Amino acid sequence: METKLLEVRNLHTHFKTEDGVVPSVNGISFSVAKGETLAIVGESGCGKSVTSLSIMGLVAPPGQVVGGEILLEGQNLLALNKKELRKLRGNKLSMIFQEPMTSLNPVFTVGNQLGEVFRLHQNMDKQQARGRSIEMLETVGIPRADKVVDYFPHQLSGGMRQRVMIAIALACNPALLIADEPTTALDVTIQAQILELLKKLNDEYDTGVILITHDLGVVAEMADRVVVMYAGEVVEQANVFELFASPKHPYTKGLLGSLPKLDEQREELESIPGAVPNPLEMPGGCAFHPRCPLATEQCQSKKPSLVEVAPDHLARCLYA
Amino acid sequence: MNQTQDKLLEVKGLKKHFPYKQGMFSKKMGHVRAVDGVDFTVYRGETLGIVGESGCGKSTTGQMILQLLEPTEGEIWFEGKHLTGLDKGEEKAIRRNMQMIFQDPYSSLNPRMRVEDIVAEPLRVHGLGRGREIREKVVELLRLVGLDAHHLSRHPHEFSGGQRQRIGIARALALHPSLIVCDEAVSALDVSIQSQILNLLKKLQKELQLTYIFISHGLPAVKHISDRIAVMYLGKIVELAERDELFERPMHPYTEALLSAVPIPDPTQRKERIVLQGDLPNPANPPSGCHFHTRCPYVQDMCRQSAPSLQQQADGHFVSCHFPLQELRNLI
Structure with missing residues (x-):
């Protein structure tokens, strides 16, 4: 087993709004090894950015980390005070944001x-x-x-x-770098330059990287392991080759199927019907069931848990 | 697409230069050459994709076609009519036949209007029906884009991004246009929603015999929907060809690099890319000779001095390069 650089255990980050509590991050766990690149993918509102802000200790009110542990080299970041955290940030722990303009x-x-x-x-x-x-x-x-x-x-x-x-x-040669949509705002030829640079630096400095993106092309190019998030939860987690070759969760399958690809031509793209649910009105049972082509009655009432469906491959689906 | 087909739109030598001012007395300093001499034809029923990076002039081209910007120079012919110098009445009549779908479904719908009024507005402006008749047409349009009669009295904020884009599409279809310009129509949407909208656009094209100009920086989406594709760089078309021809045999070094830069969603296909050095030059002061020479991996002396023009290299395959690429390379 490689040494764990970062371990996130059962993290909950909620936002208190006038209409109720929004559980943006709802009990997620994952880890990053030294020198590893972990990609977190999902669509807007799935909680991927809030996850990264929680790790950095940058969740602003009305948001609040309400539960869980974030261990960086064994040290629980959630137990640190502001001053101690400030010492770590930019030093051992740092972040690249999406908008280089702002x-x-x-x-x-x-x-x-x-x-x-x-x-x-x-x-x-x-x-x-x-x-x-x-x-x-x-x-x-x-x-x-x-x-x-x-x-x-x-x-x-x-x-x-x-x-x-x-x-x-x-x-400061950080141990962990969080890159939140680092190339989304850039043109493709510039994106290629930046990805190349991140790869080179990752190799040279052995930095652990959390790459947050919605672009599965970037994931395939950069990641060692992938976490797929949907509605504040991890729905699938596997190494990058396994995930693209045999996705187990219907959401992951849908995402991969809905991509137009350069190397093949299809008349129609697969698509996931509907849209991401309103976080204040989460569907019961499996959060994905209203959009899932395989949903059964059981999915409406029973919430699936994240289970190992193959060695080192986790999925949150009753039928995976 | 071959030449015998019906030309819907023809653009000749189109230019748009924006003056820019600087200093205390707003002295005119020069011109940003957003579009700098563009020629192409769009045939009835096809989709012409226009790709390029930010600042290449693709959106400006779309806006000039729709008469939202006045060209500095050049001609636009639509359904056999010359579009420059029309009076207000003629312009309005022409606009019925060409519509636009915008990038941002959040800012392109008036938040104070109900869906019914948004979709009905073009019908009212052109005096096509009244009262019940209009409502029936609106309901039919909403059905066409996968929405329902019970959405009529809602406001845009009650819809998701994908649904808003459907409303924008219904509005564009209201006048039965022959040409629709889609300017980054799916770029702001999530992956799973993007595919819904791409499928919808294709379905509508078949059912209503629409012609699209699909402007985007996203190559996979452009490839999926287009029959022919024009690649723009710094205000000029550098390559124009049928889709498969362009992707299998790119002849311009910029197209080659652009194709190579797109990350492929398959981790088993990681490979060396052609990474272009440097940034896009300033369009107010474009490089001499070929605009691409500052970033071209194959640059020769000649490229720095004289500008190439768009020439037909193979059947329907136009390239603007002194040294078009010949060999086949496995880019994707």
């Missing part, structure tokens, strides 16, 4: 924002921090790094900003 501060230079990481976590002075910042920008493939370090974010293209975000996230 996640950088527009009124500070690149060097200022990147240098902050070194000044806070490694007690460097301004001059040292600047030197390290330039090195870091070079690592993520930014040309003329000694000039770019003095640029403001608006002077950079989307792809360059995302590289700066990655440089900030990797500055």
Whole structure:
């Protein structure tokens, strides 16, 4: 057994709204090994981003982590106070956000924002921090790094900003990197550059990566293992080859079938009828049953649990 | 698609330059060449896909066809009529025959209007029926896109993204247009919903003999729905061919890189990609010669000096490159 870098156990994150409590993350468990890339996939509203914010300790009110454990190298992050958490974030634990346009501060230079990481976590002075910042920008493939370090974010293209975000996230050589839709806002040729870069850095630094995405193409390309989420729960979990070759949950099968593919031409795409349920009116039994082609009466009343259907392959379905 | 077919739309030398201003006195600094000389034909009943990355001019092209933007230069012929310089009345009549489906189903429907009024508005504007007649037409349109009569009095916020896109489609169909421009019509939707809408668009095309221009940056969706595909880069079409021909035998280095960059949803097919270096150049100041030369892996001296034009290389396969790719490569 590889050493576990991160272990999430039975995590619950709820949002209290005027209309009631929304269980965005409803009892999920998974782990990430050192150097491993774990992809979390699902459609909008499935709870994948809230999961990552919970790990980072960045869930903002009215949201709240209400139960479970998040162990980073054995240390429970949920038991830490703000100050202790702040020490970890950006250091051992860091994150790349989807929107490189809004996640950088527009009124500070690149060097200022990147240098902050070194000044806070490694007690460097301004001059040292600047030197390290330039090195870091070079690592993520930014040309003329000694000039770019003095640029403001608006002077950079989307792809360059995302590289700066990655440089900030990797500055302290984190043990765990969470990448939340890191390429969704980018064009395909730029996406290819960024994915290539993430792969290279993952190999070089042996960083554990949680990759959050809705794009199954990106998953197939990058991940070692995959967690599929639906309506706040894990519905399937397996290694990437197994998941694409023999998906067990009807939702996963539906997702894979609904993709238009470049290497084949079909008259009609498979599709999953209906839409993701309203979290305030979750269907009883299996949350997927109203959209499931295989649903039986049992699915309406009995909630399936996540069980091992093949070695290291979990699925939450009565018929998997 | 061959040349004997009925031409629905023809675009010749279409250009759109946006002036940009800078400084205290808003001095005109130059022009952003959003679309810089585009020619293509759309035949009745087909789907022409237009792909490209952000800023390549694909949406601007769509908006000029629909008369939402005035071209700086060039001609648009629709059903044999020349579309520039029409008066208001003629423009309105032409617009009945061409409609648009927008990207964002959240902002393209008026939140204060009921579904019935949203779908009925085009009918009312063009004076096609009144009262009960209109309601019947609206119900029929909703059925066509998979919605129901009981949705009539609801507001857009009561619907999911996919359902909203269906409302937008019903509105576009209301006037029985011959041409529909779909501008990133499925890009904002989740995977499982995207496939529902793609299937619906295909079904409607068959039933109503529609012609589509499908504009998107998502190659898999464009490939799924299109008969022919135009690839745009920095305001120009760099390649135009039938779908299978384009995917099996791309001749422009940009098309080749674009195809290679799309992640394939199959982990057993991981492979080396052609990764283009650098970013898209600034369209206000495009590179000399071939616009793509700054990122082209096969660039030669000639490419820096003279701009290639769109030439037919094989039957119906147009490429704008001095050195079109010849060998077959397994990209996908």
